[in-house]
Amino acid sequence: MKKPELLVPAGSLEVLKIAVAFGADAVYIGGEAFGLRAKARNFSMEEMAQGIAFAHTHGVKVYVTANILAHNDDLPGVREYFRELEKLAPDALIIADPGVFVLAREICPQIDCHISTQANNTNYETCRFWHRLGAKRIVTARELSMEEIRTLREKIPGELELETFVHGAMCISYSGRCLLSSYLAGRDANRGACTHPCRWKYSIVEETRPGEYMPVYENERGTYIFNSRDLCMIDHLDDIFAAGIDSLKIEGRMKTALYVATVTRTYRKAIDDYTESPEKYRANLNEYLDQISNCTYRQFTTGFFYGKPDSEAQIYDSNTYIKEYTYLGFVEEVHPSGLARITQRNKFSVGETIEVMKPGGENVITEVHALYDEEMNPVESAPHPKQRIYVDAGVPVSVYDILRRREAAADL
Numbered sequence: 001m002k003k004p005e006l007l008v009p010a011g012s013l014e015v016l017k018i019a020v021a022f023g024a025d026a027v028y029i030g031g032e033a034f035g036l037r038a039k040a041r042n043f044s045m046e047e048m049a050q051g052i053a054f055a056h057t058h059g060v061k062v063y064v065t066a067n068i069l070a071h072n073d074d075l076p077g078v079r080e081y082f083r084e085l086e087k088l089a090p091d092a093l094i095i096a097d098p099g100v101f102v103l104a105r106e107i108c109p110q111i112d113c114h115i116s117t118q119a120n121n122t123n124y125e126t127c128r129f130w131h132r133l134g135a136k137r138i139v140t141a142r143e144l145s146m147e148e149i150r151t152l153r154e155k156i157p158g159e160l161e162l163e164t165f166v167h168g169a170m171c172i173s174y175s176g177r178c179l180l181s182s183y184l185a186g187r188d189a190n191r192g193a194c195t196h197p198c199r200w201k202y203s204i205v206e207e208t209r210p211g212e213y214m215p216v217y218e219n220e221r222g223t224y225i226f227n228s229r230d231l232c233m234i235d236h237l238d239d240i241f242a243a244g245i246d247s248l249k250i251e252g253r254m255k256t257a258l259y260v261a262t263v264t265r266t267y268r269k270a271i272d273d274y275t276e277s278p279e280k281y282r283a284n285l286n287e288y289l290d291q292i293s294n295c296t297y298r299q300f301t302t303g304f305f306y307g308k309p310d311s312e313a314q315i316y317d318s319n320t321y322i323k324e325y326t327y328l329g330f331v332e333e334v335h336p337s338g339l340a341r342i343t344q345r346n347k348f349s350v351g352e353t354i355e356v357m358k359p360g361g362e363n364v365i366t367e368v369h370a371l372y373d374e375e376m377n378p379v380e381s382a383p384h385p386k387q388r389i390y391v392d393a394g395v396p397v398s399v400y401d402i403l404r405r406r407e408a409a410a411d412l
Contacts, residue, residue, distance in 0.1 A: 003275045004240070005247040007063070007163065008264050011042065016051045016062075018257045018330060023268030024358045027051075028094060029197035030253060034081055049088050061091040065253075066103035066104070067116035068199035070097045082107040086304055092136065095119075098351055112136040114163065122148075124155040137161035139249065142170065142231075146239050146305045152269035153244035161246040167263055167292075168251025169251075170303060193261045232300035234266060234288045235283060237274045239305070258327035261357060261402050262295035269361060286353070294324055328354065328403040339372065339390040341396045348405060356393055357402040369394045 010016035019027050029051060043051060052062045058324060064085060070078060078100055085093070085135045086108035095101045095113055096118035104113055109409035114137040115121060115130045122141045126314065138156075140149055142165055153162060187193035205213055205337050231251070233240060240248065247270070250263050270288045274281035329342030350371055356364040370392040382389045391403065 001241065001275055002244075002246075004245055005061075005272060006271055007247045009168075009248045009253040009255065009400055010051070011252075012044065013047045013051050014330075015255075015257045015260050016055060018261050018400060018402070019264055020060045022261045022264040024060055024264050026063060026091070026247070027055060028063040028065060028241065028249075028253070030065045031081065031085075033071075034068050034078055034100075036145075045084055045088070048090075052090055054090055055241060063092040063094055064090045065115060066092050066095045066100060067096040067118050068100070069118070070100050073112070075099065075103070078103055079107060086111065094139070101133065109134075113162075114139060114396070117141055117165065124152050127152060127156045127160060131157055131160045133368055135160070137163055137247070139163045139165075144305050145307060146243055150243045150336055151244065160246070163247035163249050164240075164245045165231060165294055166233040166248045167231055167267065169184060170231055172302070208337070209331065226348050229299045229301040231303045233302060233305065234270055234292050235285050236302065236305070237270055238278065238285050241274060255329055256327050257359075258265075258325060258404055259295040261330075261359075263292065264362060265357075265359065266291045284406055288396065323407060325355075325404040325406055328405055330399050331401045332341050332369060334397060334399060335390060338396065338399070341388065341390050341404060344382040344384070344387045344389055346381050346383060346405075348403075353405055354393070354394060356391055356397060357404055358398070364395050366394045370390070385411065 005025040005304060006023065007026045007028060008019040009029045011031050017028050024161060029048065031048060032042050032044060048064070055062045056177055066078070066081070067072065078215050082093075082104055092114045093104050094114045094116050096106055096116035101113060101115075104111070113135050115135050117139040119126075119130075119139075120126060120136050120141055121130075122144060127138045138152075138160065140152065140162060144152075144164075149162065149164060156162075182188045183370050185195040185197065187195045205211075233248075248267065250260075250267065252263070253258060266288055270281060270284070302342075327345050328348050329345050331340040331342060331343040335341060350368050350369065352368050354366060354368060356366060360365070368391060371382060372390040372392075373379050374390075376390065379389070393403070
């Protein structure tokens, strides 16, 4: 049985290291230009070099996104960007635009090219076309069903890999090619600047009655008519393995380290369990579903995998996430005394109950015994964003362990 790759997003060097520690086989990242997540922190060239070196040291691959739909004035910058990337030697470039693809094959032919979902890869002839041009992998369009993906696998060359999104936010537009952001906000989603208008609240206005806002559905709050649930296929690995998918892709280059750690660790265990024994995987389904809900999410759907989604795939009354845990920070270093040094992400105090989330799967509930500032002066809380502190968590900790706090509402 072929074990598929677990491909995880990283919006920063910190998150890349967490993804590697928590079980990713590969990570995908964006530079400061030419990717589709301009609002993510993204990587400078120096950070990209550090991230690629760190990942390769741990046997993990790195793919770099360059999947904008380029305009004429983008192309000189793309050329220069690829010359810089050639020196860094990532494992692959993720590309959507045929012109950008041509430049990649010309400038850095030794780096594999993966064809982005943004290229609308919906049939096997399209896959064969890209393969003839030298593509190593196709990222399938999100609109494909499991049956269509199985057919792709049967009809394309065996060496051409298939990558498929299995978890994360869905897009209202066909293969992510959305014009809403450009039209409503002047920010081109196809060049990385999406403002996510599909998450906004909408009402109907009749032209002869300006100012009278009528909800699309009978709800005084209006409706988030375009707002999709999040994709989750953790409990459908039987079909995913049977379809012959080579890489399982997680969405989320704008997500926190806690989100990436939670999703990576859960899918890592599920994939490993299924490879060892499908029966072991099926016996642990409730555990995976429980763990995957520990990160921020919008309720789950299986997207288009089993046909066109019904109305249950949309969320009409809210655009808010379900949040069960708050991210406090991760262990950057363990002091000789056993204290954990972290860069604080949310305020917490001495005496609070927290959890230490470990890459191996263990969650340790403990109490914060003490906090110290960088000069080792005792403090009662860490109120300042990005404050560097030392934590006595009352239990042994290791580098890359994550500290999180369960929210009271999550206990209801």
